[in-house]
Every structure is written in C-alpha cells, then in structure tokens.
Amino acid sequence: MNDQFRSPAADTLHAARLDRLAEIAVRVGLGLKAGQEVVITAPIEALPLVRRITEHAYKAGSSLVTTLFSDEESTLLRFQHAKDDTFDNATGWLYDGMAAAYKSGAARLAIVGDDPSLLAKQDTDKVSRANRARSKAYRPALDLIVGFDINWTIVSAATPAWAKAVFPEVSEAVAVAKLWDAIFAASRADLDDPIGAWNTHNANLHARTKLLNAKSYATLHFRGPGTDLRVGLADDHEWNGGSSRAKNGVVCNANIPTEEVFTTPHKDRVDGFVRSTKPLSYQGTLIQDIEVKFENGRIVESRARTGEAVLNKVLETDEGSRRLGEVALVPNSSPISQSGLLFLNTLFDENASSHIALGQAYSKCIRNGGSMSEQELAAKGANTSLIHIDWMIGSSEVDVDGVTAEGEAEPLMRRGEWVTQ
Amino acid sequence: MNDQFRSPAADTLHAARLDRLAEIAVRVGLGLKAGQEVVITAPIEALPLVRRITEHAYKAGSSLVTTLFSDEESTLLRFQHAKDDTFDNATGWLYDGMAAAYKSGAARLAIVGDDPSLLAKQDTDKVSRANRARSKAYRPALDLIVGFDINWTIVSAATPAWAKAVFPEVSEAVAVAKLWDAIFAASRADLDDPIGAWNTHNANLHARTKLLNAKSYATLHFRGPGTDLRVGLADDHEWNGGSSRAKNGVVCNANIPTEEVFTTPHKDRVDGFVRSTKPLSYQGTLIQDIEVKFENGRIVESRARTGEAVLNKVLETDEGSRRLGEVALVPNSSPISQSGLLFLNTLFDENASSHIALGQAYSKCIRNGGSMSEQELAAKGANTSLIHIDWMIGSSEVDVDGVTAEGEAEPLMRRGEWVTQ
Ligand SMILES: [Zn+2]
Ligand SMILES: [Zn+2]
Ligand SMILES: [Zn+2]
Ligand SMILES: [Zn+2]
Numbered sequence: 001m002n003d004q005f006r007s008p009a010a011d012t013l014h015a016a017r018l019d020r021l022a023e024i025a026v027r028v029g030l031g032l033k034a035g036q037e038v039v040i041t042a043p044i045e046a047l048p049l050v051r052r053i054t055e056h057a058y059k060a061g062s063s064l065v066t067t068l069f070s071d072e073e074s075t076l077l078r079f080q081h082a083k084d085d086t087f088d089n090a091t092g093w094l095y096d097g098m099a100a101a102y103k104s105g106a107a108r109l110a111i112v113g114d115d116p117s118l119l120a121k122q123d124t125d126k127v128s129r130a131n132r133a134r135s136k137a138y139r140p141a142l143d144l145i146v147g148f149d150i151n152w153t154i155v156s157a158a159t160p161a162w163a164k165a166v167f168p169e170v171s172e173a174v175a176v177a178k179l180w181d182a183i184f185a186a187s188r189a190d191l192d193d194p195i196g197a198w199n200t201h202n203a204n205l206h207a208r209t210k211l212l213n214a215k216s217y218a219t220l221h222f223r224g225p226g227t228d229l230r231v232g233l234a235d236d237h238e239w240n241g242g243s244s245r246a247k248n249g250v251v252c253n254a255n256i257p258t259e260e261v262f263t264t265p266h267k268d269r270v271d272g273f274v275r276s277t278k279p280l281s282y283q284g285t286l287i288q289d290i291e292v293k294f295e296n297g298r299i300v301e302s303r304a305r306t307g308e309a310v311l312n313k314v315l316e317t318d319e320g321s322r323r324l325g326e327v328a329l330v331p332n333s334s335p336i337s338q339s340g341l342l343f344l345n346t347l348f349d350e351n352a353s354s355h356i357a358l359g360q361a362y363s364k365c366i367r368n369g370g371s372m373s374e375q376e377l378a379a380k381g382a383n384t385s386l387i388h389i390d391w392m393i394g395s396s397e398v399d400v401d402g403v404t405a406e407g408e409a410e411p412l413m414r415r416g417e418w419v420t421q
Numbered sequence: 422m423n424d425q426f427r428s429p430a431a432d433t434l435h436a437a438r439l440d441r442l443a444e445i446a447v448r449v450g451l452g453l454k455a456g457q458e459v460v461i462t463a464p465i466e467a468l469p470l471v472r473r474i475t476e477h478a479y480k481a482g483s484s485l486v487t488t489l490f491s492d493e494e495s496t497l498l499r500f501q502h503a504k505d506d507t508f509d510n511a512t513g514w515l516y517d518g519m520a521a522a523y524k525s526g527a528a529r530l531a532i533v534g535d536d537p538s539l540l541a542k543q544d545t546d547k548v549s550r551a552n553r554a555r556s557k558a559y560r561p562a563l564d565l566i567v568g569f570d571i572n573w574t575i576v577s578a579a580t581p582a583w584a585k586a587v588f589p590e591v592s593e594a595v596a597v598a599k600l601w602d603a604i605f606a607a608s609r610a611d612l613d614d615p616i617g618a619w620n621t622h623n624a625n626l627h628a629r630t631k632l633l634n635a636k637s638y639a640t641l642h643f644r645g646p647g648t649d650l651r652v653g654l655a656d657d658h659e660w661n662g663g664s665s666r667a668k669n670g671v672v673c674n675a676n677i678p679t680e681e682v683f684t685t686p687h688k689d690r691v692d693g694f695v696r697s698t699k700p701l702s703y704q705g706t707l708i709q710d711i712e713v714k715f716e717n718g719r720i721v722e723s724r725a726r727t728g729e730a731v732l733n734k735v736l737e738t739d740e741g742s743r744r745l746g747e748v749a750l751v752p753n754s755s756p757i758s759q760s761g762l763l764f765l766n767t768l769f770d771e772n773a774s775s776h777i778a779l780g781q782a783y784s785k786c787i788r789n790g791g792s793m794s795e796q797e798l799a800a801k802g803a804n805t806s807l808i809h810i811d812w813m814i815g816s817s818e819v820d821v822d823g824v825t826a827e828g829e830a831e832p833l834m835r836r837g838e839w840v841t842q
Contacts (some may be wrong), residue, residue, distance in 0.1 A: 063503075063507045069488075071471070074472055074475045074488065081476055089485050096521065170557075
C-alpha cells in the first residue's frame with residue numbers, strides 16, 4: 001500500500017468533516033454571538049481548520065476574527081540558540097493585548113495539537129524558567145478564561161508531530177489521517193447532524209450533574225485493582241459537565257470533546273490508595289502505573305513504573321500540588337475510551353476515563369464560587385496550586401459509590417458504567 | 422521539463438541563500454542588539470524564512486522573538502463572509518500590544534510577500550472602510566516605526582500568489598523559485614560575503630547623501646520623454662540613504678533591498694509635467710503611463726493609460742494627496758532595474774528607478790525634523806497626507822540637474838546614471 005495515496009473520495013470526506021468540526025467549534029464550542037470578536041490561537045499546521053473556523057465565525061456574525069499562530073520549531077530554536085540569561089522573558093505585551101480583547105467582549109478559541117515531547121530533550125531549568133515567566137505574563141488573560149468571564153473553547157487539530165507520537169508505527173501521512181479520524185469521531189464531527197448530537201449529549205450531561213447535585217454526596221468511594229480511595233467532596237460543591245453559561249451570558253462548551261461530569265474534592269478529606277489506569281503524558285515524559293497513598297487529603301507516598309522522578313518533581317511544585325483539585329466521572333463506554341487510543345493530550349485522555357487532578361480547583365465547582373475570595377474558597381475545601389494535572393483512575397474494573405453525609409453508600413458506577421442511565 | 426523538479430543542489434543553494442537573507446535581515450536590517458526583543462510580522466508562507474531569522478536573532482542575543490503570522494486567505498474570507506456592518510473594526514488590542522513592545526525596546530521586522538491583487542475583486546467600500554479602521558488602530562505603533570524611535574526593517578519572501586503575479590506564464594513552483602532568486606539577488610543574499618557587500622553599499626549611499634547635502638540644491642530638474650519637471654526641495658531638507666541611526670541608538674537598514682537616496686520636496690514648489698517610466702501596482706490595479714501636470718506643488722491635471730479612475734480616486738484622498746512627499750534618485754544601473762522585472766511591490770519597484778511619492782513626507786528628511794511639530798515641518802515645506810505612494814519617473818532616457826539657490830544648473834544624472842561616481 002502506498003502511504004502517500006489518498007483517494008479523491010477520502011479528501012472530500014476529510015474536507016466535509018473538517019468543515020463540520022469548524023461549525024461545532026463556532027456554534028457549540030463558542031456559542032458565538034453576532035457582533036462578537038474572536039481570538040484564535042493555533043499551531044501553524046492547523047491552518048486549514050483555522051480557515052474553516054474563520055468562515056463559520058464570519059457567517060455567524062463575528063465582527064473580526066484574528067488568529068495568533070504558533071510554530072513549535074521556532075519555540076525549539078529558542079531553547080537551542082537563545083542566551084542563557086533570556087529565559088525569564090515572556091511576551092507580556094501580547095498576553096496583555098489578549099486580555100484587553102477579552103475585556104472588550106472577544107471570545108477565545110484555542111486549537112491545540114502539541115507535540116507531546118517537543119521540549120523533552122531541552123534543558124529542564126530553561127524550560128521551567130520559560131514556563132514560569134509565561135504563566136505569570138499570561139495570568140491576567142487566563143483569569144478571564146478560567147473564571148468564565150467570556151465564552152471560550154478548546155478544539156484540536158492533528159499535527160504531524162502529535163500524530164507520529166500517537167501512531168509511531170505508521171508513516172506521517174497515515175498517522176495524521178488516523179489522528180484526524182479519531183478527532184472527528186471524538187468531537188462528533190463524523191455524524192450527519194453534529195449540532196443535534198451535541199445538543200443531545202449536553203442534555204445527557206446536564207441531567208447527570210442535576211442528579212448528582214441533588215444527591216450532594218459527602219464522599220466518592222473508588223474501588224478496583226490497586227485502588228481503594230475515598231474522595232471527600234468540598235462543602236457546597238457543584239457538579240458541572242457539558243455546556244455552561246459564561247459570565248457574559250453566552251452558553252459555550254469549553255472543551256471539544258467533553259465526556260466528563262466533574263466537581264471539587266475537599267482538599268483535606270481524601271484518604272486511601274489509588275492506581276492509575278492509563279499512562280499520563282506530562283511534558284514529554286510518559287508516567288505509567290502511578291500508585292499513591294493519601295492521608296487527610298495529602299499524598300504521603302508515591303511511585304510509578306516509569307517517570308517516577310518527574311512525578312515526584314511535580315508533587316514538589318507547591319503545597320497544593322500534593323492535593324486534589326478535581327474529581328471527574330466518565331463511563332468506560334465513552335467514545336474516546338472505546339477508541340482504545342492514548343492521545344497523549346489531556347483534552348482527549350481525561351475524557352476517556354474517570355479521573356482526578358492534582359492541584360488547582362475550579363471555583364465554578366463551588367456554589368457561588370465565582371464571586372468568592374480565595375480564602376472563602378479554601379474554607380469550602382477548594383485547593384490552590386500552580387498546577388492542574390489530570391490522571392486517569394477509571395476502567396471497566398473500577399466501581400464508584402456515592403456516600404451520603406449519613407454514611408450510606410449508593411452505587412454510582414459498576415465496572416466503569418453508570419448504574420442509572 | 423518537469424516544473425516540480427528541483428535538484429538536491431538547487432535545494433541546498435536555496436537553503437544557503439535563505440539563511441544568508443535571514444542573517445542580512447538580523448545584522449544589516451535590524452542591526453539587532455543583544456538583549457533586544459524582536460517582533461516579526463510575516464505571511465504564513467514565509468515560515469522557512471521566519472525560522473532562519475528566529476535562529477539568527479537568538480544567536481545575536483535576542484531576548485525573545487515573536488512572530489505574528491498573517492494569512493491572506495483568512496483576510497479574503499472576511500470580505501466574502503463578514504456582515505456589512507463589521508468593516509469598521511480593527512485589532513486595536515494587537516496593535517496596542519505591538520506599540521507596547523516597541524516602547525519597551527523591541528525591534529520590528531516585517532516580512533512582506535503580498536498578493537498584489539488579493540482584494541482587487543472585493544467591494545471597494547468594505548476595503549476602504551477596513552483600511553481606514555486599520556490605519557487608525559495601527560497609528561500609535563506605526564508612529565514609533567516611521568518616527569524611527571526603534572530599529573526596524575522590511576524584507577520580503579516569495580509567496581505563491583505574488584510569484585504568479587510577477588511570472589504569470591510559468592508554473593507556480595517555477596514562479597516561486599524565480600522570484601526567490603530575484604529577491605536574493607536584489608538583497609545581496611547571493612553573494613559570498615553579503616555583510617561585507619552591504620557595508621560597502623551603505624558607504625556608497627552615505628557618500629552620495631553627504632555630497633547632495635553639501636550642495637543643498639534648491640531644485641531638482643528632471644527631463645526626458647514626456648517629462649520636464651522642477652521639484653523644489655524643502656527648506657533645510659536632508660538627503661537620506663542606506664543605513665541610519667534610530668532614536669534608540671541602533672543603526673539599521675529599514676529596507677532590504679534599498680538603492681535610493683531620497684529627500685523631502687517642498688509641497689508648494691513643484692512645477693511642470695512628468696510621465697511615469699514603469700507601471701505602478703496599487704491595490705490590485707496596474708496604473709500605466711501616468712501623466713500629470715504640477716502647478717505650485719499641486720497636481721492640476723492627471724491621466725493614465727490604464728487605471729486612470731483609481732489614480733484619480735487616490736488623488737482625492739485629501740489635500741496632501743495631490744502634492745509630493747518624497748523625491749528619490751536611483752541609477753538605472755541598479756541591480757533591481759537591471760533585472761528588468763516589475764515586482765508589483767514598492768519595496769523593489771521604488772528601488773529600480775528615480776521616483777517621486779504622492780502624499781506624506783518623512784520628518785527625518787528635514788534637518789532636526791524628528792523633534793519638530795507638524796506646523797514647523799509644514800513651514801519648511803513638508804507635505805502631510807494619509808497616503809504615501811511612490812511611482813517611477815527615472816529611466817535611461819531621463820536626465821537630472823541640481824539647481825542651486827542662485828539658479829545655476831549642475832548635471833547630476835545623465836541618461837539615468839550618476840555623473841560623478
Ligand atoms: Zn476533568
Ligand atoms: Zn482537569
Ligand atoms: Zn523612496
Ligand atoms: Zn517612498
């Protein structure tokens with residue numbers, strides 16, 4: 001078989017699905033309002049998707065669409081050639097400009113397709129200094145995003161480097177085509193009525209969060225091979241999932257795809273042990289078979305079959321990096337899980353399985369959390385950290401109970417699936 | 422012959438010249454100082470040149486290199502699909518960000534490769550509204566550039582659309598290769614010691630401006646077929662050419678290539694008639710065989726063999742658009758002129774021949790003009806306008822005299838060449 005060959009029919013199908021993904025991004029992801037400006041960030045390889053999104057955004061009445069392209073090769077050239085004393089710099093002027101755009105009403109669309117190991121071989125000190133400078137400079141703009149002041153979304157594009165990491169055994173062209181097909185399927189862009197399918201999917205996720213919010217469990221209890229973990233939930237925690245209304249009044253789906261319902265654990269009330277069920281791809285390192293033990297919310301023991309040193313470095317980031325900021329439930333029958341792929345990208349992998357996240361909690365997962373101070377949030381049990389790293393703990397062998405304040409256990413998931421539909 | 426075929430040797434040569442052009446852009450164009458941030462703007466097709474420039478900038482000690490890529494196809498999608506009431510918008514937040522970068526010490530590198538007729542078929546009202554909004558939003562950043570507060574440069578890259586416009590008779594691949602070769606030659610990137618060649622070239626241009634400044638002519642007198650034009654020069658005019666020192670102290674070459682020495686005419690002292698010697702490419706229209714008559718600095722009659730309507734619309738922009746803002750001398754033996762190509766791009770075409778520009782004057786072409794108010798500059802004779810459009814009036818058939826304050830004519834150019842070397 002000739003790897004380079006794609007039939008005209010395959011090209012037509014790809015173009016149609018790319019256009020559908022663009023429509024999903026604009027209508028479902030952003031929920032774009034007429035007259036709204038759009039700021040897109042994208043890897044340069046995502047140009048064809050950027051153009052489809054640009055057209056759909058203008059058709060939906062966008063006042064102006066601007067794309068800020070990034071080039072990973074240029075990023076790499078920095079680490080290879082810049083002088084050692086320059087790595088504490090970041091483009092504050094650009095991030096400030098983006099924050100100004102959001103404040104004046106712009107929506108935010110991120111296209112991701114990162115090479116999972118771009119900086120794996122670069123000097124870790126330079127990388128962490130550059131990351132820190134970037135995080136600091138980006139903070140004012142990022143606060144408007146994670147605080148949901150504006151409608152935003154993240155979608156993905158199959159770039160050659162990412163595709164080769166997911167499908168190392170085939171040619172680049174085949175890998176890219178396979179990854180696109182996986183993205184289209186996970187994002188429901190392979191369906192004839194993707195907008196209708198997303199409406200149904202959002203309704204299902206909303207029904208699930210409504211049920212869980214009505215229960216208001218004190219604790220989730222995970223049991224499976226290597227796992228017996230009690231995750232206490234924050235006081236006044238709220239479950240979220242699917243579309244949500246930003247503070248600017250626009251209903252958006254922040255992640256395309258999304259399969260999870262999630263909430264905030266109590267930072268001091270996590271106990272027991274847990275084993276990861278899928279590898280975690282973190283900045284070029286694959287961390288496999290994580291096993292940790294929690295006491296009073298804090299990780300007191302940790303090991304991993306591969307990447308243990310990186311894991312332990314992550315845990316030392318700050319006080320909050322040893323505690324949980326998120327717990328999420330995803331059935332094992334989710335389309336992403338069923339694909340059997342490890343995407344090496346959180347946007348996909350966290351939607352393949354129930355998961356927990358080390359680090360920062362989401363204020364919107366606390367009732368009225370959006371208007372609370374950091375102290376008020378902490379008093380409810382919400383964790384604070386510079387990191388937020390999701391890792392997978394669900395599988396077809398894992399059961400989950402919801403435990404009421406009275407200590408009564410109710411079955412939520414059995415063998416990885418919801419007990420009630 | 423197979424158009425698509427390029428030999429490995431041709432590829433190697435192209436890569437070497439691209440790298441040399443990048444080195445010229447960084448070392449000659451920007452004169453980059455260690456620790457300086459660099460802001461690049463580039464068409465997305467210029468990615469290979471952007472990467473070479475990025476590497477050279479980091480090697481020269483740049484603190485951070487950021488490229489803002491533009492995509493002409495996305496621009497076109499705006500004019501095709503955006504609602505009619507949106508064309509007065511511009512990305513003020515991005516231009517303000519760029520201005521902030523320049524104010525904090527960044528250098529500015531523009532890569533141009535525009536499709537000369539990208540918007541030729543679009544609604545002229547939408548185009549002019551978008552241009553006006555963009556000009557207004559860009560003004561604060563542009564002022565720092567044209568006022569030479571910072572070091573900056575413009576270089577070019579052969580994009581497919583531009584290449585096909587210059588070489589319509591060959592395939593796209595051949596056209597791009599031919600245009601690259603022309604760019605390399607005009608930019609001296611085809612030489613073994615391009616930096617040395619640029620040093621010599623700058624020294625020659627400086628010697629020429631020194632001579633002309635010492636003469637301080639009252640008037641330039643152009644004579645040739647269809648031309649008998651007296652261009653009075655502004656009081657305290659200064660000739661410029663080649664590299665110059667920006668207000669931040671850095672010596673840069675603002676245009677790569679550059680062959681001209683130029684100064685400011687007196688806006689009220691231009692008389693006679695003049696015929697263009699090369700076509701003018703203006704926003705997708707080719708304006709050929711322009712013939713205009715000046716009285717007291719003002720164009721009182723105008724016609725053109727093609728594009729006359731566009732020319733007359735340009736002349737109606739504002740009061741200053743009928744008067745001159747620049748006069749420049751370029752010998753007919755300049756490498757760009759000798760290539761015999763019409764580049765459909767001012768960066769090249771204005772360096773092929775002596776030229777005049779309708780519209781805005783450069784304050785740096787008036788002695789101490791950088792610190793003068795607009796009124797002070799106008800009192801010296803410097804013109805003001807929203808436009809600055811260069812068009813070619815030199816050729817091997819045109820003679821130029823310098824006329825002293827006492828009315829004595831001295832031969833400057835004969836048959837298009839300098840009389841003194
Ligand atoms: Zn999650
Ligand atoms: Zn998460
Ligand atoms: Zn000029
Ligand atoms: Zn000019």
